[in-house]
Amino acid sequence: MVAERIDLVTCVGNMSYNLVSGSQAKQGLASETLRQFTALLKQESNEAAIVHSVSQMALWCKFTSSPAVSDELLERLMVSQTEPQHSRFS
Numbered sequence: 001m002v003a004e005r006i007d008l009v010t011c012v013g014n015m016s017y018n019l020v021s022g023s024q025a026k027q028g029l030a031s032e033t034l035r036q037f038t039a040l041l042k043q044e045s046n047e048a049a050i051v052h053s054v055s056q057m058a059l060w061c062k063f064t065s066s067p068a069v070s071d072e073l074l075e076r077l078m079v080s081q082t083e084p085q086h087s088r089f090s
Contacts, residue, residue, distance in 0.1 A: 002046050009040070009049070013056025016063070030063035 012033065020026040037057040044050050 002049055005044075005046075005049050006052050009053050009056050012037075013059045016059040026063050027065070030060045033060045034064065 016030075016033075020029060034057060037053060037060070041050060041053055041057075044053060
């Protein structure tokens, strides 16, 4: 299941390499894609999927001049980072 989500996110990230006519069109597409990545990241709980999603999201950030990452998403990522890690061997 996680592997399938990672594969899908990779496909969306790779779409950033496709040519789109007009900078305004590409900027609009990037803004919508980043909005969807933000929604995905708010719900994702698997660490590998989060890290991969952020790296794929970064591919789209270069096409928009507006703030790409919302404060709410940054807060979510910071909370995930500070939560205690439980060892499966404990």
